[in-house]
Amino acid sequence: MPEMEAVKPLLAQFKDERANLIPILQEIQAAFSYLPEEALRRVARKLHVPVTDVYQVATFYRCFSLKPRGRHLVQVCLGTACHVRGGDLVLERTQTETGAGLSGTSPDLEFTVEPVRCLGCCGLAPVMRVDRDTFAHLDQAKVRGIVNRYHPRRKPATVDKIAASPEKVRS
Amino acid sequence: MISTAHRLVNLEDLHQAMRQGRDLLYPSEPKIMIGTATCGLAADAEEVLHAVREEVANSKLPYQVTETGCIGWCSQEPLLDICIPGRPRVTYGRMKPGRAREIVRAIPEVKREWALAMMPGDENTLNGAHVNYCVPHNGHMDGLTAYKDLPLFKRQLRIVLRNCGIINPDNLEEYIARGGYHALWHALRKHTPEEILNEVKRSGLRGRGGAGFPTGVKWQAVRDAQGEPKYVICNADEGDPGAYMDRGVLEGDPHSVLEGMTIGGYAMGAHEGIIYVREEYPLAVMRMKQAIRQAQDAGLLGQSIFDSGFSFEIRVVKGAGAFVCGEETALIRSIEGKVGEPQQRPPYPAQHGLWGKPTCINNVETWANIAVIVQRGGDWFSQIGTAKSKGTKVFSLVGNIENTALIEVPMGTTLAEIVYEIGGGVPNGRACKAVQTGGPSGGCIPADKFDLPVDYDSLNQAGSIMGSGGMIVMDDHTCMVDIAKYFLEFLEDESCGKCFTCRVGTQRLKEIVTRISQGEGKEEDLDLLQDLSWLVREGSLCGLGQTAPNPVLSTLRYFRSEYLAHIRDRRCPAHRCRELITFAIDPVLCNGCGACVQICSGKAILGEKKKPHIITQAQCTKCGACLEMCKFDAVLVH
Ligand SMILES: Cc1cc2nc3c(=O)[nH]c(=O)nc-3n(C[C@H](O)[C@H](O)[C@H](O)COP(=O)(O)O)c2cc1C
Ligand code: FES
Numbered sequence: 001m002p003e004m005e006a007v008k009p010l011l012a013q014f015k016d017e018r019a020n021l022i023p024i025l026q027e028i029q030a031a032f033s034y035l036p037e038e039a040l041r042r043v044a045r046k047l048h049v050p051v052t053d054v055y056q057v058a059t060f061y062r063c064f065s066l067k068p069r070g071r072h073l074v075q076v077c078l079g080t081a082c083h084v085r086g087g088d089l090v091l092e093r094t095q096t097e098t099g100a101g102l103s104g105t106s107p108d109l110e111f112t113v114e115p116v117r118c119l120g121c122c123g124l125a126p127v128m129r130v131d132r133d134t135f136a137h138l139d140q141a142k143v144r145g146i147v148n149r150y151h152p153r154r155k156p157a158t159v160d161k162i163a164a165s166p167e168k169v170r171s
Numbered sequence: 172m173i174s175t176a177h178r179l180v181n182l183e184d185l186h187q188a189m190r191q192g193r194d195l196l197y198p199s200e201p202k203i204m205i206g207t208a209t210c211g212l213a214a215d216a217e218e219v220l221h222a223v224r225e226e227v228a229n230s231k232l233p234y235q236v237t238e239t240g241c242i243g244w245c246s247q248e249p250l251l252d253i254c255i256p257g258r259p260r261v262t263y264g265r266m267k268p269g270r271a272r273e274i275v276r277a278i279p280e281v282k283r284e285w286a287l288a289m290m291p292g293d294e295n296t297l298n299g300a301h302v303n304y305c306v307p308h309n310g311h312m313d314g315l316t317a318y319k320d321l322p323l324f325k326r327q328l329r330i331v332l333r334n335c336g337i338i339n340p341d342n343l344e345e346y347i348a349r350g351g352y353h354a355l356w357h358a359l360r361k362h363t364p365e366e367i368l369n370e371v372k373r374s375g376l377r378g379r380g381g382a383g384f385p386t387g388v389k390w391q392a393v394r395d396a397q398g399e400p401k402y403v404i405c406n407a408d409e410g411d412p413g414a415y416m417d418r419g420v421l422e423g424d425p426h427s428v429l430e431g432m433t434i435g436g437y438a439m440g441a442h443e444g445i446i447y448v449r450e451e452y453p454l455a456v457m458r459m460k461q462a463i464r465q466a467q468d469a470g471l472l473g474q475s476i477f478d479s480g481f482s483f484e485i486r487v488v489k490g491a492g493a494f495v496c497g498e499e500t501a502l503i504r505s506i507e508g509k510v511g512e513p514q515q516r517p518p519y520p521a522q523h524g525l526w527g528k529p530t531c532i533n534n535v536e537t538w539a540n541i542a543v544i545v546q547r548g549g550d551w552f553s554q555i556g557t558a559k560s561k562g563t564k565v566f567s568l569v570g571n572i573e574n575t576a577l578i579e580v581p582m583g584t585t586l587a588e589i590v591y592e593i594g595g596g597v598p599n600g601r602a603c604k605a606v607q608t609g610g611p612s613g614g615c616i617p618a619d620k621f622d623l624p625v626d627y628d629s630l631n632q633a634g635s636i637m638g639s640g641g642m643i644v645m646d647d648h649t650c651m652v653d654i655a656k657y658f659l660e661f662l663e664d665e666s667c668g669k670c671f672t673c674r675v676g677t678q679r680l681k682e683i684v685t686r687i688s689q690g691e692g693k694e695e696d697l698d699l700l701q702d703l704s705w706l707v708r709e710g711s712l713c714g715l716g717q718t719a720p721n722p723v724l725s726t727l728r729y730f731r732s733e734y735l736a737h738i739r740d741r742r743c744p745a746h747r748c749r750e751l752i753t754f755a756i757d758p759v760l761c762n763g764c765g766a767c768v769q770i771c772s773g774k775a776i777l778g779e780k781k782k783p784h785i786i787t788q789a790q791c792t793k794c795g796a797c798l799e800m801c802k803f804d805a806v807l808v809h
Contacts, residue, residue, distance in 0.1 A: 022491050026450070036285035059666075060510040063450050069262055079412030080607060081569035083657050096772055117494065117661065119451055120415035121210045122567055123245025123575035126437070132453070134213035136248075136419045140796040141770055152332030 002046070007029060007039050010153055011046050018047055025064055033069040040044055070105045070112040072150045074098060075129045080116030082126040090126050093140040097147040110151060178470035180478050185356060187411040192348025196338065197256070198808055199300070201234045201278050203267075204252040206336060208241035208413075209420045209454050212656040214265075216249035222268035226275045236277065240423020242336025243324065243577035245569075247287060255279055257492070259289035259305055259312050260439050281312070293337060295329045297350040297543050317354040324572050326610060328555065330563050331416075331539045332569070332579045335423030342460055342616075343465040344621070356544040359479035362545075367438040368394060373549030375561035380497075380534030381612065381638050382714070383560070383627040392521035393439045396529035401441035403432050404506075404525065406531040407448040407489055408497035409438055410764075411610025412661070414641030416565040417535035419577050421448065421455035424539070425462035429485060432542035433472065436483045441529055447502055450492055459487050469794070473749065494665035498713050499532045501667070512669045513713035534639065536565055543698075556582030560626035564640060570607075571646035573598045580625075583587045587621040592643055601646040609638030611665075612718035613656050614725025615651065636718070636727040638691035650747035651730040652737050656684045658722035664714060673716030676707035680723060686732060689750040690741035697734060700727060724802060746808045751791045754799075754809050760805035767797035767806065 009028050014020040021043070028039050036056050044051040058064045076091040092114070095101050100110035105112045119126045124136035128146075135146055148154040179185055191350060199527060205211070205220045209626045211648070220238065225670050231430020244250060247264030255278065264287045270634055274282050289312050292303040310651075311402040318324045346352070358367050372387030399435040403427055409417040430445040448456050463485055466472040474482045493511045495501050501511035503525050529532060538560060544552050553561045568576045573595030580589065590596065590606060597603045605615040610777065613633035616623065623629050627637050645654070659681035668674045680703055686692050702733075705719030711717050727734065736742050743751040756767075756776075763781040773792040778784030798806040 015679075017358070017508075019506065019508045022318065022505065023489070027487065056510055057508070064491065080610075080641065081413040081567075081575075083412075084570045084643060084645055084649050084654075086795070086799075089796070092794060093772065093796065117410070117665075118412040118414070119209075120409070120418040121213045122413050122415055122569040122643075123210055123577070124213055124248065127213060127567060134209065136210075136672065137215040139799050140772075140794065141800060145256060 002033065003036065004038055004042070007042055011042065014046075016047055018049060021047055021049070021054065022061070025054075025058060027062055032066055033073075035163045037066075065112075067105070068109070070100070072111050072131055073129075074100075074111055075116040075119065076113065076131050076149075077117075077119045077121075077125070077127050077129075078115040079122060079125075080120075081122035085125045087126040089157045090128065090138050091142060093143045094128065094147065097144050111147070132169060177468060178183075178739045179352070179468060180516070182356060182744060185352060185391035188344050189401065190348075190799070192344030192346070194341070194560050195235075195237075195342060196345050196348050197304070198235050199256055201256070202254040203234055203236045204239045204254065205236070206241055206248065206250040207250075207448055209418065209452070210245055211243055211249045212454075214248035216266075216758060218268050219249050219251060219266045219271045223270050223275055226272045226459060229401065231262045231276050232278075232763065234275070238341065239338065240335040240340050241331065242576060243419070243579075244287075245575045246579060253278065253281070254304065254330060255281075255751060257304070257306060258291065259291040259315075259317075261289045261312070261315065262287045263317075266407060283312070283314050286315055286320050287340070288307070288321055290318045294329075295349055295351075296328065296333050297546055298353070299547070300350065303479050313346050317405050319702050322595065323553075323576060323578070326584060327412045327579055328563050328581050329579045330543050330555075331420060331427075331565050332577070333421055333543070334427065335577075340422065340425055340551050341461065342421055343426060343462070343469060346424070350546065351542070351732055352430055354545040355430050355433055355471070356477050358437055358545050359477050359481055362554050364394070365442065366445060367434060369547040371544055374540075374544045374552035374553065375549070375556075375559065376537065376540055376544060377627065377655055378534055379536035379540075379564065379639065379806070381411075381609070384538055385639060386533060389521060389725055390435065390439055390534070391521070393441070393529050393531040396522045398522075400443060400528060401438065401439055402435050402525045402528060402530040402611045403441045403444040404502070404530060404539050405444065405535055406497065406499065406502060407452075407459075408502060409452070409506075409535070409639065410494040410640050411641045413567065413569055413607070413643045414610060415567050416577065416640045419565070420456055420535050420539050421452065425458045425603040426466065426533055427539045427542060428459070429462055429466055431473065433476065433483045434541050434545055435531060435533070435538070437481050438660040439470045441531070442483055444483065445506060445525070446487045447490060447496075447506060448487060448489040452803070455762065457490055461489065478756055480572070493667075495667045495713070495715055498715060501713070502532065510667070511665045513715070515712060536640070539551075539651045551770070553728050554696035555717065557624065559628055560637075564625065564637070564639045566625075566642045568594045568644070570643035571597050571601065571603075571649070572644040582626045583624040585621065586616065586623050586625060588641065590621060591626065594644065597644065597646045599646075601648065603644060604647050604649055605645045605651070607635075607643040607722075608616040608641065609636035609653070610641050611661050612636055612639045612714060612721055615645070615729065616667060616725070617729040619762055620729075634728055648745050648747065650683060650688075650743055651726040651733045652743070653747045654687045654746070655726045656681065656722045657682055657689050659719075662715065662719045664763070670709050670711045670713075670716055673708030673712075673719060675717070676703060676710070679703060680720065688743070688748045690737060690748075692734075692738040694738055696738070697727065697731070712787070752793060753788060754786050754791055754793060754797065755807045756786055757785050757805045757807055758802050762805075766800045766802070770796040770800045772796060
């Protein structure tokens with residue numbers, strides 16, 4: 001498996017200590033955008049722990065995914081501040097606009113949409129994060145413009161028109 | 172490599188760094204500051220920063236451009252500040268790159284018509300110092316209100332947030348210039364660990380992570396515990412949704428946390444500290460790591476700090492996305508590389524913590540108080556606040572509120588003062604219904620109880636808790652059944668699954684409340700909710716399960732009529748529960764602009780251009796996008 005070549009140097013950065021399990025998995029997740037099964041086996045061997053232990057940790061924490069994620073990770077905030085300002089509706093709209101639906105990842109593997117519990121920008125609710133960029137004061141109309149910005153085959157311009165019109169919602 | 176030239180060994184070195192920092196804080200040429208905490212960045216502060224840098228570079232202006240943390244005025248992000256020597260600092264809000272360029276070009280003139288407020292000087296709670304910016308001028312500027320006269324800032328007392336929005340968090344010297352690391356010097360060189368511990372006890376400081384346990388008592392337990400080495404942990408998991416106090420401190424003033432932890436290590440005899448930061452805060456992780464490197468290079472962490480013989484190291488551990496890992500025993504398991512399942516207490520972490528050794532866990536805000544307590548004395552601190560809740564508390568004031576903000580007020584400030592005066596009340600002419608405190612462990616306090624002073628005990632009596640400081644204001648469009656359902660979904664999702672009562676109990680509670688929200692509830696369900704709540708509370712091991720029923724119980728206690736409206740009349744008074752509402756278009760108000768047709772997620776809206784439209788109910792998903800979109804208030808909800 002060629003991609004496992006990339007795991008080697010990654011593992012080499014860490015000492016063989018159990019406490020490094022989560023940091024190692026975080027590195028693998030960042031590199032591959034998911035945790036390939038073979039990588040988990042290698043981690044288990046390196047740290048001298050049973051594979052089941054590695055699986056247990058990999059499935060307990062939300063930042064790990066055992067399935068490949070889309071090219072862009074869209075995190076829509078469902079924290080309380082965002083909820084009372086319609087964050088749930090923004091999430092639903094994002095799921096439709098990206099095509100990710102309820103399964104989480106769009107069939108074209110462009111987007112993975114996940115609800116998150118608070119991004120710490122509650123003062124600008126509702127918010128979402130795409131990869132490293134955070135977007136504030138969202139409403140349903142703005143979602144399409146943002147999604148199209150990251151989509152390789154859609155023109156953001158066509159949508160900005162819609163997104164720009166309802167200035168009144170930016171309360 | 173550590174350059175010995177920059178190592179701070181004695182008080183004179185500290186004073187030297189202080190002078191350097193002052194030159195950066197108050198330079199002799201104009202300074203432009205842009206707030207680039209996560210919230211500022213979300214509001215496009217980076218573009219503003221870029222525009223300002225470009226303007227200054229292109230026009231070869233002799234100005235300094237720096238970044239700063241969050242001053243807490245979130246509703247006005249991105250913020251830009253101009254400091255011209257001898258004049259008040261002037262703040263501009265909702266900056267756009269174009270306007271920022273104009274403001275920069277206008278210097279030394281001040282664009283008053285766009286300015287929000289001015290600050291004639293710095294008050295520093297750490298040492299009581301006051302720096303007046305306005306020499307030789309007086310501190311006045313026509314038509315601009317001073318920060319201390321603004322409702323948003325008038326009642327604030329900033330101990331924890333003393334440096335946020337004032338210093339550049341990337342700069343150690345600026346932290347030192349405002350008195351930073353002096354408390355550490357005093358502690359290590361002038362006091363015994365016992366004296367420091369007594370000072371913390373005398374201050375009456377209680378933990379800011381939620382439960383409010385007396386910090387001095389916890390420290391004493393760790394100091395007295397058998398076993399070596401001992402550990403000090405900073406809980407920066409900040410899991411409560413709607414809360415970002417800790418992020419504000421980590422991003423805006425990272426050294427205040429490091430200094431507090433180092434003093435704590437000295438008092439308790441620990442030599443290693445760990446900061447556990449949630450992974451949703453990448454910028455906070457970065458800033459903390461950088462601050463640690465700076466402190467190491469300056470000898471403020473490492474071997475024999477200030478030549479005292481006391482050594483201390485701190486490292487950052489990144490969380491992996493689990494709310495329950497904010498609970499102290501789960502957090503410890505997570506650092507050890509295991510799944511974050513809480514453990515039975517006792518033994519408490521103070522006796523049996525990380526790797527089985529005595530461990531002190533405190534919240535970010537708790538740590539940020541320590542340097543001030545050491546510097547100004549426990550007696551000074553204990554004068555602030557109420558009889559049993561000392562000092563200040565940081566709150567994130569969010570939700571349906573005019574001034575969304577990060578604020579710090581003395582304990583005992585009333586909810587009314589916070590919501591109406593500081594927060595400016597509820598926007599859009601709506602009525603305030605309740606405020607939610609304490610995150611998923613807390614409850615909703617109705618508006619008619621807003622004369623309640625905010626302290627640990629009063630909030631407990633009202634059926635909520637102080638919690639970590641999230642304060643979510645809710646207007647009359649918020650449905651309390653929906654809020655209860657929201658928190659139960661959260662808790663069901665975040666329950667680690669170890670205790671049956673918590674795992675299945677939260678699930679059953681959610682099912683019942685969901686049924687009610689869909690108009691399928693029965694009146695007996697309300698009794699069932701009460702009974703089940705008791706079971707979940709009594710049968711769960713950790714705080715998550717023990718407090719999980721609070722959101723249901725508090726909404727039931729204060730908003731029973733809303734539950735009954737859902738059950739008896741199959742009606743959601745706030746028009747929020749989807750199964751109980753319908754959308755329609757008012758044929759008189761609709762002018763057929765078609766905006767709603769484009770946004771409709773169910774393709775349910777029909778009509779010719781410039782003619783009134785209609786909604787086909789069978790296709791309507793009730794997403795409410797048409798309501799958001801319509802500029803003519805033609806969309807009706809029943
Ligand atoms: C489910 C749960 C989540 C918690 N989350 C946090 C948190 O995010 N941050 C925090 O400081 N304390 C949290 N706590 C409280 C900690 O267990 C612990 O009491 C606290 O960190 C102690 O610090 P303090 O004494 O300074 O408040 C949580 C507790 C529970 C039961
Ligand atoms: S609640 Fe959405 S960012 Fe905090």
